[in-house]
Amino acid sequence: xxxxxxxxxxxxxxxxxxxxxxxxxxxxxxxxxxxxxxxxxxxxxxxxxxxxxxxxxxxxxxxxxxxxxxxxxxxxxxxxxxxxxxxxxxxxxxxxxxxxxxxxxxxxxxxxxxxxxxxxxxxxxxxxxxxxxxxxxxxxxxxxxxxxxxxxxxxxxxxxxxxxxxxxxxxxxxxxxxxxxxxxxxxxxxxxxxxxxxxxxxxxxxxxxxxxxxxxxxxxxxxxxxxxxxxxxxxxxxxxxxxxxxxxxxxxxxxxxxxxxxxxxxxxxxxxxxxxxxxxxxxxxxxxxxxxxxxxxxxxxxxxxxxxxxxxxxxxxxxxxxxxxxxxxxxxxxxxxxxxxxxxxxxxxxxxxxxxxxxxxxxxxxxxxxxxxxxxxxxxxxxxxxxxxxxxxxxxxxxxxxxxxxxxxxxxxxxxxxxxxxxxxxxxxxxxxxxxxxx
Amino acid sequence: xxxxxxxxxxxxxxxxxxxxxxxxxxxxxxxxxxxxxxxxxxxxxxxxxxxxxxxxxxxxxxxxxxxxxxxxxxxxxxxxxxxxxxxxxxxxxxxxxxxxxxxxxxxxxxxxxxxxxxxxxxxxxxxxxxxxxxxxxxxxxxxxxxxxxxxxxxxxxxxxxxxxxxxxxxxxxxxxxxxxxxxxxxxxxxxxxxxxxxxxxxxxxxxxxxxxxxxxxxxxxxxxxxxxxxxxxxxxxxxxxxxxxxxxxxxxxxxxxxxxxxxxxxxxxxxxxxxxxxxxxxxxxxxxxxxxxxxxxxxxxxxxxxxxxxxxxxxxxxxxxxxxxxxxxxxxxxxxxxxxxxxxxxxxxxxxxxxxxxxxxxxxxxxxxxxxxxxxxxxxxxxxxxxxxxxxxxxxxxxxxxxxxxxxxxxxxxxxxxxxxxxxxxxxxxxxxxxxxxx
Numbered sequence: 001x002x003x004x005x006x007x008x009x010x011x012x013x014x015x016x017x018x019x020x021x022x023x024x025x026x027x028x029x030x031x032x033x034x035x036x037x038x039x040x041x042x043x044x045x046x047x048x049x050x051x052x053x054x055x056x057x058x059x060x061x062x063x064x065x066x067x068x069x070x071x072x073x074x075x076x077x078x079x080x081x082x083x084x085x086x087x088x089x090x091x092x093x094x095x096x097x098x099x100x101x102x103x104x105x106x107x108x109x110x111x112x113x114x115x116x117x118x119x120x121x122x123x124x125x126x127x128x129x130x131x132x133x134x135x136x137x138x139x140x141x142x143x144x145x146x147x148x149x150x151x152x153x154x155x156x157x158x159x160x161x162x163x164x165x166x167x168x169x170x171x172x173x174x175x176x177x178x179x180x181x182x183x184x185x186x187x188x189x190x191x192x193x194x195x196x197x198x199x200x201x202x203x204x205x206x207x208x209x210x211x212x213x214x215x216x217x218x219x220x221x222x223x224x225x226x227x228x229x230x231x232x233x234x235x236x237x238x239x240x241x242x243x244x245x246x247x248x249x250x251x252x253x254x255x256x257x258x259x260x261x262x263x264x265x266x267x268x269x270x271x272x273x274x275x276x277x278x279x280x281x282x283x284x285x286x287x288x289x290x291x292x293x294x295x296x297x298x299x300x301x302x303x304x305x306x307x308x309x310x311x312x313x314x315x316x317x318x319x320x321x322x323x324x325x326x327x328x329x330x331x332x333x334x335x336x337x338x339x340x341x342x343x344x345x346x347x348x349x350x351x352x353x354x355x356x357x358x359x360x361x362x363x364x365x366x367x368x369x370x371x372x373x374x375x376x377x378x379x380x381x382x383x384x385x386x387x388x389x390x391x392x393x394x395x396x397x398x399x400x401x402x403x404x405x406x407x408x409x410x411x412x413x414x415x416x417x418x419x420x421x422x423x424x425x426x427x428x429x430x431x432x433x434x435x436x437x438x439x
Numbered sequence: 440x441x442x443x444x445x446x447x448x449x450x451x452x453x454x455x456x457x458x459x460x461x462x463x464x465x466x467x468x469x470x471x472x473x474x475x476x477x478x479x480x481x482x483x484x485x486x487x488x489x490x491x492x493x494x495x496x497x498x499x500x501x502x503x504x505x506x507x508x509x510x511x512x513x514x515x516x517x518x519x520x521x522x523x524x525x526x527x528x529x530x531x532x533x534x535x536x537x538x539x540x541x542x543x544x545x546x547x548x549x550x551x552x553x554x555x556x557x558x559x560x561x562x563x564x565x566x567x568x569x570x571x572x573x574x575x576x577x578x579x580x581x582x583x584x585x586x587x588x589x590x591x592x593x594x595x596x597x598x599x600x601x602x603x604x605x606x607x608x609x610x611x612x613x614x615x616x617x618x619x620x621x622x623x624x625x626x627x628x629x630x631x632x633x634x635x636x637x638x639x640x641x642x643x644x645x646x647x648x649x650x651x652x653x654x655x656x657x658x659x660x661x662x663x664x665x666x667x668x669x670x671x672x673x674x675x676x677x678x679x680x681x682x683x684x685x686x687x688x689x690x691x692x693x694x695x696x697x698x699x700x701x702x703x704x705x706x707x708x709x710x711x712x713x714x715x716x717x718x719x720x721x722x723x724x725x726x727x728x729x730x731x732x733x734x735x736x737x738x739x740x741x742x743x744x745x746x747x748x749x750x751x752x753x754x755x756x757x758x759x760x761x762x763x764x765x766x767x768x769x770x771x772x773x774x775x776x777x778x779x780x781x782x783x784x785x786x787x788x789x790x791x792x793x794x795x796x797x798x799x800x801x802x803x804x805x806x807x808x809x810x811x812x813x814x815x816x817x818x819x820x821x822x823x824x825x826x827x828x829x830x831x832x833x834x835x836x837x838x839x840x841x842x843x844x845x846x847x848x849x850x851x852x853x854x855x856x857x858x859x860x861x862x863x864x865x866x867x868x869x870x871x872x873x874x875x876x877x878x
Contacts, residue, residue, distance in 0.1 A: 298732065305730045
């Protein structure tokens with residue numbers, strides 16, 4: 001059986017998972033591939049730790065250059081993460097004519113175009129299924145299964161930490177801070193959770209998905225981003241009463257002119273399967289002109305699911321190596337000469353549905369004033385709910401709107417804040433795909 | 440731009456959809472493929488009907504052999520369905536060295552091994568993504584994205600007609616017959632609905648999925664099959680009260696020794712995303728040792744979703760043709776020399792959970808007798824519910840069991856029937872993945 005040498009740089013969680021799968025599942029991999037993946041070199045700063053894997057002698061090294069400079073290695077798996085060193089190792093591998101597989105969404109989001117162009121010109125593969133949605137084959141599905149579709153939108157739950165926290169707030173009625181503590185205790189959140197809970201990680205992934213869905217350059221800088229730290233049990237409870245759940249959604253849409261690319265807490269109707277995705281699971285809805293809505297669901301992170309996605313990329317590349325070597329798949333799913341700079345719509349131009357919660361002083365005429373200002377800004381109220389229940393001397397006023405322009409919403413909320421009857425900052429949560437939009 | 444000639448035999452619904460996509464979405468297809476798919480010939484008995492497509496002169500023909508014998512055509516799309524003629528056209532195409540794409544699950548289920556072997560030996564591609572699950576990339580996902588996984592099970596809603604009817608019975612509380620009439624009226628069911636409602640179509644698809652998931656020959660004959668015509672609103676209502684929904688599931692599992700392959704109405708818990716798949720939609724859960732549970736959801740039928748899946752296969756093959764032509768993908772997802780005959784477990788050996796509904800005479804001691812017989816057969820009752828509400832002189836007794844052996848269940852039900860206190864045939868519905876199984 002033909003052998004293909006691969007090298008791993010970085011034996012952290014995912015790197016170790018890959019080495020485990022290459023060992024434990026080597027038979028199944030060979031039976032599909034018709035060739036043998038041989039782990040020739042694997043580099044990590046710590047090569048003493050017991051990873052529960054019997055590495056062949058000479059495989060482990062502390063020097064990543066020993067991996068990327070090995071002339072017998074055809075495929076390099078970059079699993080160290082981070083920016084500078086990862087980029088240096090990837091570009092060095094590409095220049096040496098090696099194929100590269102990575103799960104490094106932060107690097108792809110920020111330096112992806114440069115790396116993609118380099119690989120494209122060199123004629124080597126650059127694959128990154130594991131960078132978005134863990135084991136879910138969202139990249140392959142968009143790139144290959146939807147090849148005949150004009151893709152209209154991609155909407156997803158792409159961060160397991162945030163989904164775990166939002167699920168905890170909803171089921172246990174606890175605060176964001178308490179839910180975050182639980183997520184840390186159970187290993188779902190890092191000591192510094194900002195990358196996850198402030199939306200950066202989701203935005204990195206969305207930048208990659210927008211590119212491969214619409215044939216545009218990766219544009220992370222223009223992704224709008226709002227995290228989940230302001231979400232309260234009050235808002236989740238009201239959402240539930242109205243038939244909605246709150247998820248951190250990555251949303252990208254293309255109308256043929258410009259792209260929307262935004263990450264923010266979003267109310268979605270309970271009948272939408274995405275709203276039923278609980279815990280740390282991920283899911284993505286892709287909408288194409290031929291297929292309509294298609295959903296993928298699976299583990300968005302974790303050692304073995306992510307390792308499985310990395311190896312699926314390796315097997316894809318190995319098949320082409322075995323079949324003769326020509327690079328048959330465009331890296332960003334569109335041929336390089338079709339990839340354009342598509343403008344990203346400023347948030348002000350977004351036209352969507354809104355949920356507001358105002359903490360209003362319990363005085364006559366306050367609701368009339370709020371409603372008046374909304375009306376002046378073409379924001380039409382669909383539903384309003386005010387209780388007598390005072391919280392800290394104010395009463396909550398809940399509102400759902402019909403479609404409105406984000407710029408107008410901001411202006412109206414500013415003006416309402418100036419009324420002097422809303423002591424706290426109003427809460428704003430955007431709503432996606434309610435009934436009326438579909439009909 | 441390089442051109443690849445393709446030919447279609449059969450311009451029915453799906454064939455017409457393909458021709459439409461090739462025309463209307465040719466730009467997007469080329470921008471992904473880096474080549475042009477040219478519809479050189481398309482055959483149908485009726486070439487006069489206006490299909491809303493501007494075919495180039497000379498493309499349409501009433502003679503399918505003009506398509507499959509055209510030496511300039513590299514990829515043949517078999518879209519006529521049925522058995523003999525379809526098989527003849529496919530094998531003739533393969534012998535001529537052409538790649539073949541088909542959506543013909545009935546043919547693959549019954550003659551698939553022969554056709555696969557022929558294509559494999561000839562070194563041409565045979566692709567059939569559209570044969571299972573419409574636009575959902577279930578074949579590609581198992582074959583490529585899960586290449587590093589030992590697959591444990593595949594469980595799915597694979598027939599939109601049945602799911603539409605079951606959803607109707609549940610939401611409107613109507614009988615199977617009335618729901619079927621509605622499905623016919625709305626174009627979801629054929630005049631002769633047996634292929635769908637008796638489970639044949641789902642069993643065809645399951646036979647294909649078992650093969651590609653586990654590396655076994657296609658074995659349709661041993662798939663157990665039960666349709667949905669006996670499902671009543673009573674059973675659906677009781678299921679809902681216990682937190683279950685009833686779906687026609689295709690279930691295949693592999694324990695390393697033998698395969699389960701069965702199609703039957705199944706109660707699944709409401710927290711399972713599959714239970715929330717309504718209307719004519721399809722969904723599949725695949726469980727692998729590395730990825731855990733992964734779900735795909737989408738339109739399981741229909742002109743454009745199915746056409747999209749067919750073209751995804753065509754693009755895959757065209758990429759390899761453009762890159763040099765070697766067949767890089769094993770047809771049944773495992774290399775030919777790894778494919779074995781794996782035995783299918785007889786239904787008697789299935790070990791699962793059960794729901795029973797007995798229509799019992801309202802006499803003292805009846806419940807004790809039923810429970811006694813179940814106990815004698817090692818069937819442990821988890822939940823029992825009997826109302827005073829008489830229906831036609833009998834009272835319904837509902838039961839949920841712990842795991843039991845199918846052979847024992849059959850014996851027990853036979854014995855209960857002989858008691859003479861159950862005037863109607865007991866209702867049996869199997870239950871999949873309840874809480875206790877997961878824990």
